[in-house]
Amino acid sequence: xxxxxxxxNKKMTNQELEIKSLQYRKKVLKYIKLAKAGHTGGSLSxxxxxxxxxxxxxxxxxDKFSDPDRDRYVQSKGHSVEALFVVLADKGFYxxxxxxxxxxxxxxxxxxxxxxxxxxxxxxxxxxxxxxICVGTAIAAKLDKKSYKVFTLLGDGELMEGSxxxxxxxxxxxxxxxxxxxxxxxxxxxxxxxxxxxxxxxxDSKFEAFGWAVRHVDGHDIKELREAFGQVPFEEGKPSxxxxxxxxxxxxxxxxxxxxxxxxxxxxxxxxxxxxxxDKQLESIKNSEITKR
Amino acid sequence: MKISNNxxxxxxxxxxVFSATLQDLASKDRSIVVVTSxxxxxxxxxxxxxxxxxxxxxxxxAEQNLVGIAAGLASAGKKVFAVSPxxxxxxxxxxxxxxxxxxxxxxxxxxxxxxxxxxxxxGSTHHSLHDFAVLRAxxxxxxxxxxxxxxxxxxxxxxAEMDSPVxxxxxxxxxxxxxxxxxxxxxxxxxxxxxKDVAIIATGETVYPALEAALLLEEEQGVQVGVISMHTIxxxxxxxxxxxAKNYPIILTVEEHSVFGGLGEACxxxxxxxGFTNKFKIMGIPDEYTVTxxxxxxxxYYGISEKGIAExxxxxxx
Numbered sequence: 060x061x062x063x064x065x066x067x068n069k070k071m072t073n074q075e076l077e078i079k080s081l082q083y084r085k086k087v088l089k090y091i092k093l094a095k096a097g098h099t100g101g102s103l104s105x106x107x108x109x110x111x112x113x114x115x116x117x118x119x120x121x122d123k124f125s126d127p128d129r130d131r132y133v134q135s136k137g138h139s140v141e142a143l144f145v146v147l148a149d150k151g152f153y154x155x156x157x158x159x160x161x162x163x164x165x166x167x168x169x170x171x172x173x174x175x176x177x178x179x180x181x182x183x184x185x186x187x188x189x190x191x192i193c194v195g196t197a198i199a200a201k202l203d204k205k206s207y208k209v210f211t212l213l214g215d216g217e218l219m220e221g222s223x224x225x226x227x228x229x230x231x232x233x234x235x236x237x238x239x240x241x242x243x244x245x246x247x248x249x250x251x252x253x254x255x256x257x258x259x260x261x262x263d264s265k266f267e268a269f270g271w272a273v274r275h276v277d278g279h280d281i282k283e284l285r286e287a288f289g290q291v292p293f294e295e296g297k298p299s300x301x302x303x304x305x306x307x308x309x310x311x312x313x314x315x316x317x318x319x320x321x322x323x324x325x326x327x328x329x330x331x332x333x334x335x336x337x338d339k340q341l342e343s344i345k346n347s348e349i350t351k352r
Numbered sequence: 353m354k355i356s357n358n359x360x361x362x363x364x365x366x367x368x369v370f371s372a373t374l375q376d377l378a379s380k381d382r383s384i385v386v387v388t389s390x391x392x393x394x395x396x397x398x399x400x401x402x403x404x405x406x407x408x409x410x411x412x413x414a415e416q417n418l419v420g421i422a423a424g425l426a427s428a429g430k431k432v433f434a435v436s437p438x439x440x441x442x443x444x445x446x447x448x449x450x451x452x453x454x455x456x457x458x459x460x461x462x463x464x465x466x467x468x469x470x471x472x473x474x475g476s477t478h479h480s481l482h483d484f485a486v487l488r489a490x491x492x493x494x495x496x497x498x499x500x501x502x503x504x505x506x507x508x509x510x511x512a513e514m515d516s517p518v519x520x521x522x523x524x525x526x527x528x529x530x531x532x533x534x535x536x537x538x539x540x541x542x543x544x545x546x547x548k549d550v551a552i553i554a555t556g557e558t559v560y561p562a563l564e565a566a567l568l569l570e571e572e573q574g575v576q577v578g579v580i581s582m583h584t585i586x587x588x589x590x591x592x593x594x595x596x597a598k599n600y601p602i603i604l605t606v607e608e609h610s611v612f613g614g615l616g617e618a619c620x621x622x623x624x625x626x627g628f629t630n631k632f633k634i635m636g637i638p639d640e641y642t643v644t645x646x647x648x649x650x651x652x653y654y655g656i657s658e659k660g661i662a663e664x665x666x667x668x669x670x
Contacts, residue, residue: 127429174456181427182456185447191417192452195424198409202385203428222448225417232412 094161100307100320102142135189136214137171152178187220197238216248231270236292245307278303360528419448423458438464438480467521468608485613497556506536547578551600565661597628611636
C-alpha cells in the first residue's frame with residue numbers, strides 16, 4: 060500500500076496560504092521589474108500551485124535537501140522560474156536579496172532553474188525534459204523501495220513536445236504511483252491560445268488513455284489544490300495527473316489571459332497599478348479574516 | 353605491399369566485452385542500472401537481463417526518454433548505463449544528453465553501440481559519424497572510443513566510478529589483442545607501438561588497422577611507425593600530443609567518424625595553437641553522401657584499412 064502524502068504543515072489556514080500567494084505574486088512582479096526580464100504571465104499562473112506544494116506537500120527544506128529520502132520537485136516549465144525563486148527564498152533556501160541579481164551578469168538566478176541555486180533539483184528550460192527525468196527518479200525510488208514522491212510542473216504548451224508522451228507511457232508501464240505531474244493549464248502560449256496553435260485537448264482523456272489517474276482542479280483555489288495533493292496517488296499503481304485550471308497573469312487584471320504578458324515586463328505605471336491591485340486583494344482577504352473573527 | 357591479417361592475436365567484439373564487464377560490475381554493485389531502448393539484444397545484454405532483472409529499465413523505442421530517465425535515475429544515486437545505437441543516442445537524444453545529463457551534471461554513462469559505420473548497408477540513418485563532433489562541443493562530458501577488448505573493459509569500469517557524464521562508443525566486430533601495454537586511464541592516451549618516422553594517432557576500432565599498417569610498413573618498407581590509441585577524445589591527452597609532435601616528423605590521425613569535428617581536428621587545433629608544424633593528415637569519412645556497402649567495404653573505400661593507411665603514409669613521404 061502506497062502511503063498517502065502526509066500534509067506536514069497543517070498550521071496554515073487556506074486564508075493564510077492565499078495571503079502568501081499574493082505576497083509571492085508581489086515579489087514575482089518586483090523582481091521581474093528589477094531584472095527587466097522574466098516570464099511574468101506563467102509565473103503568476105503557477106504561483107498558487109508552488110505555494111501549496113512547498114508549504115503543504117513537499118518533504119523538502121534547506122536542511123534536508125541532500126537527504127536521499129526527500130521528495131523531488133522538478134519544474135519542467137522552467138521559464139516560470141521567477142515564481143519558484145520567490146517561493147524557495149521564502150522557504151529559506153537563500154536570502155531574498157539574492158533575487159536582486161536576477162538575470163544579472165554571473166548570477167546563478169537566471170531565466171531558468173539551475174542546480175547552482177539552492178533547492179533546485181534539475182536544470183530545466185528546454186521543454187519536454189522534466190517528465191522523463193522524473194520518471195527516472197520515480198523508478199529509482201521504486202527500485203530502492205523508498206517512499207519519497209516525485210513531482211513535476213508542466214505547461215500546457217509544453218505538452219506539444221513529444222518526449223512528454225514517451226515519458227507518459229513509461230510512467231504507467233512502470234506503475235509509478237509515486238509520480239505526480241501537475242499541468243499549469245492556462246491555455247495560452249507565446250503565439251496564442253494553445254487550442255489555436257496546435258490543439259492538445261482533450262488532455263484528460265489522453266492521459267487517461269496513457270494509463271494515468273487524472274483530476275481537474277481550480278489551480279488558484281488553495282483548498283482544491285490541498286485536497287488534490289492530499290489524495291495522491293489517485294489510484295494505486297497509476298501515476299497521478301493534476302490538471303490545474305489557471306489564468307495566465309493571475310492576480311493582475313491587465314495581464315490576465317493575455318499573451319502579451321507571456322514574457323512582458325511592466326513599465327513604471329503598469330508596475331504600480333499591478334502592485335496596487337495585489338495590495339487591494341491582500342487587504343480584502345485580511346479584512347474578511349477580521350470579519351470572520 | 354603484402355597485406356596480412358594474421359599478425360595479431362584473436363579477440364572478441366568490444367560489445368561482448370562491454371556486456372560481460374557490466375555483468376561483472378552488477379554482480380558486485382546493486383546500484384548499477386542499465387537502461388535500454390529495445391536495444392538489449394543488439395547490445396548483447398540478454399545474459400545481463402537474465403541475471404539481473406531488477407537492474408535493467410526498458411523504455412522501449414524512445415531514445416529521448418531513455419536519456420531523460422537515465423538522468424533521473426542517476427540523480428537518485430544509481431550508476432546508470434544508457435545503452436542504445438550510437439546513431440540514435442547522439443542525434444535524437446542529443447538535447448537530453450546536453451541538458452539532462454551534461455548541463456544538469458547527472459553522471460550517466462552513455463553507451464553508443466554499433467558506432468561509426470558498424471551498421472554498414474543499413475545506411476546513413478544508422479551511421480554515427482557525427483557523435484565525437486557534437487559531444488566535443490558540449491561541456492561536462494568525457495568522450496571515449498576504446499580500441500580493443502582491454503580498453504573497453506577498463507573504460508567501462510572507470511566510467512562506472514566517475515561522478516561526471518561519460519560517452520563510450522564502440523562497434524560490434526571482433527577486435528584482436530593489440531598491445532601488452534596494460535596501462536589504461538581515461539584521458540591518457542595508450543601507446544600501442546613505438547616508432548620514430550611516423551605517428552598514427554587513432555581512436556576506437558581504427559587503432560587495429562592503424563597497427564596493421566604500421567607493422568606492414570615496418571616489414572615491407574623499413575618505416576618505423578608509432579601507433580597511439582587516443583581512446584579519450586575529450587579531454588584530449590595534450591601531453592602525449594606534445595611528445596608526438598616533438599618526436600615524429602609526420603603525424604596521421606585515423607577515426608571512424610567524419611573528418612569534421614572529430615579526433616583529427618582536435619589534434620590539429622592543438623598542434624597549430626602550440627606552434628607545431630609537422631606534416632599532418634586527417635583520415636576519416638569525408639563530407640559526402642557515404643558510399644554504400646558493408647562496414648569493411650565502406651572503410652576500405654575511404655582508406656581506413658591496413659592497405660589504405662599504409663598507402664596514405666607512403667604518400668606523406670613523397
